[in-house]
Amino acid sequence: MTQKTISASGRIPGRRRSRFLETLRKNWILYLMFLPGAAYLIINNYIPMTGLVVAFKDYSAKRGLWGSNWAGLKNFEFLFATPDAMVITRNTILYNLAFILLNNVIGIMFAIFICDMKGARSKKVFQSAILFPYLMSSVVLGYIVYAFLSQQTGIVNNSILPALGQEAVNWYSTPSAWPWILIFVNLWKGVGYGCLIYISTINGIEPSLFEACTLDGASKWQSIVHITLPELKATVITLTLMSIGRIFYSDFGLFYQVPRNSGLLYSVTDVIDTYVYRGLMVQNNVGMAAAAGFYQSIVGFIVVLIANGIVRKVSSENALF
Amino acid sequence: MKKLLSLLLAAAMVLGLCVSASAAPTHLTFSYIEFYPQDATERSAVVAALNEYLIPNYDIEVEFNPIQFSEFNSSFGTSVVAFDPYDVIPVFYNNVSGWIKAEAMTDLTPYLETEDGKAIIDAIGEQNARVSSINGFIYGLPASKESVELGGLWMRKDICDELGLTEKYGLESNKDTYDGHARPWSEAAEIFQTVKDAHPEMIPLYMSSSDQTARFYFVDQLLDRFGVLDWQADHDSTRVVNEFETETFKNLCKMLADWYDKGYIYKDAATDQQGSATMIKAGNTFSYATAIKPGFLAEANATNGREGYVLYFGDYVEGGISSGNVAFFGLGIADSCENKDAAFKFLRALYTDPVVMNFWQFGIEGQDYKVLEDGTAYFADGVDNSNFKYFQNTGWAAGNQFIGYVWNDGSKKADYWDLLKSHNTWSYYSPAFGFMWDSSAYATQITALNSALETYRAALLTGSVGSANVDATIEQLNSALYASGLQTVIDAKQAQLDEWLAVNGPTQTPQEDLDLINSVK
Amino acid sequence: MVGTSKAYKILSYVVMTLWAAIIILPFLLLLMSSLTDEQVLVANGYSFFPKKFSGASYAYIFQSGDTIMQAYGISILVTVVGTLVSVVLTALMAFPLSINNLPGRRIMMFFVFFTMLFSGGIVPSYIMWSNTFKIKDTLFAQLIPNLLLSGWNIMMVRTYFSNSIPYAIYEAAEIDGANHLQVFTKIVLPMGKPILITIGTFAGLGYWNDWTNGLYYISRHKEFYNVQNLLNQMVSNIQYLATSTTNSGMASALGSLPATGIQMAIAFVAILPIMLIFPLFQKYYAKGISVGAVK
Known part of the structure; x- marks a missing residue:
């Protein structure tokens, strides 16, 4: 739903944006409540997920997660x-x-x-x-x-x-x-x-x-x-x-x-x-x-x-x- | 806590003085496996005292990082491949390949050409200094220890005396030096039967789930056992074969299954994790199979809490030495180390400087240990095995213990290191000694092979499959191994070995070893 | 509640009593083996009625200095603080998720749910926590990685909120002019007490039982080890020594490690406090359920 709102905002900027702001104004406390936990999940869970790229790499400690050579499958x-x-x-x-x-x-x-x-x-x-x-x-x-x-x-x-x-x-x-x-x-x-x-x-x-x-x-x-x-x-x-x-x-x-x-x-x-x-x-x-x-x-x-x-x-x- | 602070303060002052006297010494972290619990305060005192010696002599200031064996096997590896800052670290031949593959280790080859390297080679010999290498990458230096494994039994003294085994086999307290006489393992069955007849409630032979093949026979396992040199059939063979299809392996499995069926072997052997000491202490176990070396008996008696005898068993008068035997444990330098020259200098100190080795192993003289008249060392007055604050006792796992004091546990004399070195001469070198195969391209196969072997290993090598099932189980094992790619691995290994042999030639056993062996044959 | 037949009543009591016995027996065996004379334990085997009792294992534990007491302190501190923070963060996160018409709710839900399916593995997490956040060898290492929030708990709480708190109450509150925060503190928290105490229990158990954080992130300052770390270190030292290809040095190191009875004693000592605290805690928990729920 939100995505629709955001993507649509390009077409009719004024009205859509104001609805988005309206939503935010009405619910900002709710979003704020969600924030601390979300920050933790991003750090603890999402950032390390990028490490899954290692599955396709010949991992080298020296070169790190991203610098290592690709190994295919x-x-x-x-x-x-x-x-x-x-x-x-x-x-x-x-x-x-x-x-x-x-x-x-x-x-x-x-x-x-x-x-x-x-x-x-x-x-x-x-x-x-x-x-x-x-x-x-x-x-x-x-x-x-x-x-x-x-x-x-x-x-x-x-x-x-x-x-x-x-x-x-x-x-x-x-x-x-x-x-x-x-x-x-x-x-x-x-x-x-x-x-x-x-x-x-x-x-x-x-x-x-x-x-x-x-x-x-x-x-x-x-x-x-x-x-x-x-x-x-x-x-x-x-x-x-x-x-x-x-x-x-x-x-x-x-x-x-x-x-x-x-x-x-x-x-x-x-x-x-x-x-x-x-x-x-x-x-x-x-x-x-x-x-x-x-x-x-x-x-x-x-x-x-x-x-x-x-x-x-x-x-x-x-x-x- | 106060004590700790004051000691730290003292250490800091000492360091401070030195820093002001000269340019700052290089700071190094020395990680090592601590097998016995130590007192942290005393350890810091030892480090402070050691640094007082190291800083003027080596321009190095060291920090100890003791790790538990459990940590070494779990989190330490993660830490190393995550490129955490380490300098000198312990290496174990079984899991180092992952560290090398992850480029977390330093190749010591160029360092061995330096003056420090030459000093180390002088101390432990060219062959040993270069044995811990995979594909020309020298990842570490091996600990100096007994490198030949001669197998036999530790047996309870009271039972042997009671049943007349003492006279029959000429057993003596404190006799554990090998003299070239070993009995074939099949004869051990008689002993077990005698014990069983007299004490039906007793377990004649304790075995555990750990791999004890090496107690019974030697083959060059070429690191991972998938493709070996069948030394039992031909000492000089360089043909890589499947160990689990050899007669040697079949015969061992049959013998053990027969023993198990007859009730000689501990029933829970295939899953047991208690270790021999616990069993012997409990009093219902007569013997266990073990590697024996000079000085073993006193150590074993102390660990087991009972008096015992040892008797050598084996089909040859000599044992075999493979790369794995020597390279077992050692010390290497992490690639994350910022001052590798200094780290290597510290390695030199551990291999050539008795002062450093004694500090690390035994602590502070007069406080933790004292030197006896004959030049051996023992706990200081008022200190013993039960209340020591600092006593590493791990010379067999890292560094060069042959330069340090002999630890006089009651049976060892000042010439003990010579005795241990001469024990090593009862050995025939595998032609592939010095070769370690690089399995990194075959990780998939090795994983599957390990799993296939582990499925059957403990059951076969503790006899718990039972005589009736030995042949069928060995067949299952082999078909599982071939299905997991054994032939691919054997072929690859053979190719690498042939290449290595073309450059280095087969390793020869030193003439003095051959002379000694032939004098008994 | 529904009037229940006698047969049903008997059945429920019989089944639950049997299950309780099945639960208690292993604990009893644990206690008994820790009190059995070591030699009898190895020679005669495990028994509910050991031939010879011995308090040697417990004597060993309490003679081994204040390490265990210190580890207890860490365990308790980390469990209390971690549980509190965890419950607060979970409740805060679950509330917006329970409001059906909140724009973006589905994406937020998915954001939480996704963390339960994917994990990056130990090496990337390790590198981040130890290199970027430098929590290695600090008390935070026991507190923060992995344990603070669980997708499971968040989902459970939001399900409870949305199922058990009628939407009409929100509307009524809104008409009264209460903002979301007031709704949360005045209505949601009191009504959600049963589930919050429940997930608090799980979070607390998670903290009390955890040994992986200590294993990975505590290396040079072992004074931050908790009770489980001590137990795990001892047991895995024994396992690794006993199962790897041993030489005589390793065999004698193995011989010097604590025997089975002592391992059992430490295991029991690790469980004991929580077994004692649990019934006390249960009081609030039971009250939470019967009083706090929608009537």
């Missing part, structure tokens, strides 16, 4: 021309989809449960508890999981499996178990985040809506379907769209520390971020690391544009942009 080769490319792309996308789906569904379920609790104390206890795992850094999480799953010293192999009369399992060389382990660990750590937002949203729902529902004799399930979920829709869509934009990124700690970088598990634990880390960060190959970042961003960007387009078609008021 050479830095991207490793993302497509190796046998691992398919595996890491597949893992990254599938895990993210599973995470988005599960964290949303279970997060909403927990939020509804907690909001319906009558006791103020139990509400508080559960609310605190679900966020606790969020406090644990991935490194520590890796240790904890190891404490459960280690072959020689782990609790599962030492206490639980023998009690059930089962053989010990060498978890760190059993790839088939890891999709479940990682999904569970991610849920354990991350579900509180979304849940907290959903609790906050549910608490903001007009109570009269529920009251009306009760008067109609609706069951709990019906009230969830007809009131809670529709009210949560905007939040769910926003959160999901934002996650989709990062579908090519992953929580490095989860995929690196938790499986302890065990080689036999790479087929199911390797994601783009861990692959790049192992291959490139150690070698300090700036160009190839930038290429990976560029690829992740661009694809995420395209995917989110598509997703947003679909949302706009279906319910335009919930589209992000």
Whole structure:
């Protein structure tokens, strides 16, 4: 809209400009509020983005980001021309989809449960508890999981499996178990985040809506379907769209520390971020690391544009942009 | 805090005096890896004392920049390739190629022609001074240390004594100098079985997820292991081959898998990150495979908190030396350094001047350490391993420790450096010694190859795949490697090596080394 | 709220209690391993009921000087200041974005959203912050890069504002002659309290848990290290030493590093304060939700 106004201002200068000034005069406080944060984002996020140009360069410290020689698409080769490319792309996308789906569904379920609790104390206890795992850094999480799953010293192999009369399992060389382990660990750590937002949203729902529902004799399930979920829709869509934009990124700690970088598990634990880390960060190959970042961003960007387009078609008021 | 201030003040005054006495000395930052925690106040005192010596003698004023090993592996690299101002910096042969590619390092070739360079060459030899080079670009100087890796076992003394292993193998406390007698690794199985029979709850052999191939056999890995010289088949071969298709590799994997199946090897070996000391301290572990050198036993006993014996194992009486063995850790000069001549002069001091080396390694004489009657050094009175304020103990990672004091940890005598040098003579040089291949044009392949190797390495080399799966797993490894471009890399490596050989000729093992080796054979 | 059946009530309590147990057990294991005698830990493995207790790990931590206390100080200072600034900036930014008919809003939205998709990578950011802004080795390094504003939080707050605050209230305020700033302070902030406290929590956790800023931007003045930096430095020293091709010097350096029990103890000590503060904070948070929301 604004662009139209500005570009049109050339044609009928006087009137258009005065409308622009009018807008500014009316809303200057709003724009001013936006300014400090915008300045930070420009510095912290936008200026370093110019560094993505390194993805197309033979980076040299001496010549700097711009002075380095062009390398064409050479830095991207490793993302497509190796046998691992398919595996890491597949893992990254599938895990993210599973995470988005599960964290949303279970997060909403927990939020509804907690909001319906009558006791103020139990509400508080559960609310605190679900966020606790969020406090644990991935490194520590890796240790904890190891404490459960280690072959020689782990609790599962030492206490639980023998009690059930089962053989010990060498978890760190059993790839088939890891999709479940990682999904569970991610849920354990991350579900509180979304849940907290959903609790906050549910608490903001007009109570009269529920009251009306009760008067109609609706069951709990019906009230969830007809009131809670529709009210949560905007939040769910926003959160999901934002996650989709990062579908090519992953929580490095989860995929690196938790499986302890065990080689036999790479087929199911390797994601783009861990692959790049192992291959490139150690070698300090700036160009190839930038290429990976560029690829992740661009694809995420395209995917989110598509997703947003679909949302706009279906319910335009919930589209992000 | 007050102490720190007063010390800083004192340092500043000392510096101030010197500045007024002559023109300002060149200020340099000396970055090095600090492996043991140090007291910051004491470190500043050492720097001040060192500068009192450096300024009049070298016209250099130095500032220490200690970095943690974790930093070295993460943020320091970023900082170097971002062209932050550094002077003398630590280099590690495994990740330096990225720094060279980013033009963040200084080529030392012309500096070695200067007077300072000649002094360094006199101290560590032409061969070693030039070994840290890729495509003729000398990126650093290697640390002086034992460069041959002779493998063997560290075993618990009490268990050996109890089970009669001590007499059977002629084990002695403090006997760790190599005499040309190594047992084939296959014989170690007997020891493990004996231990297992007597102590079923014990782990006979601890192994971890780190790469321990070099404890069992030597091949010239030619930097990255993708294409090697199969020294086991032919000491003089210059044909680049795939290590993972050699009989040597297969046999090792089979032996380890057999050990694993029999319960000799630690079950969590493929993912373990604890390190041998933790395991030995805990008391449920009998032995671990290690590289052995003179003086090793006392160091290991201190680290492990238990008494042990060592026994050399290997299929040859000699070990092999490749470029990687010598170039491992070292010191180089960042390209961002503004006064490279002075930085190189400081490197000269670290390689030729005992005073400088002793200051950096051990601190201030009388305060941090004292010199004993026999000319060795040890902690000053009232200081020990648990309460020292300054003790780097990293001569093996940077500089020339052979010029400094021998650290007398109870087993070492004044002639220790000679002992270590003679340990190095039990070695046969790889014909490609001095050659380092330039992989920068093959970054894509190397990344994929590393990933393919890492997928199977730990499982194969800790035996945890199990005997039944060894052949199939090796086959999978090889097909993954070839799919990732192994042949391209081998061909490129061979071409670079041939070119290098045409100019330099194959490296010969010194005659005295050959004589020593042949005297035992 | 809707009258709920007994079965539903039981189900919700059972599920949440189970989940709470699943959450607590790992923390308990962390605590127990930090209190287990080191030799028993390595030899007998991890257990909720260790055979032999030992406080040696905690003794080690508190004997190792005031480093940890200093790091705590940094963590607390940075978390408090960072969270406050972050919440204020986020609210200021989200408010204009929540006003549907503000000219240029879509572009502004996209401006924020875009930052969530693209990042320039560590090297360009590093060069800018350390060379241009010279924040290396200052307290600002812990405070400013990356953590101050997150596109996520801004989007969340603006969604909340626009969904939960009826536009009619703005119109009414405008008729009363209030300007945008007054609307913001008098209406939006009080009504938006639940979401602001929520994102404040996230920002605070972000600051408390962060170790990357310290790792990259603190190098010669380690007194600016926070608790996570200390923990991370120790753990990654061990990892790098244990997993790289080692020689005997590296093996003995590894042997001198703190054992598993101590790592667990430091991890626990790093979590403890926030676990203690959290319930206190929760009070305001819960109040924010039930009182502050639209009634």
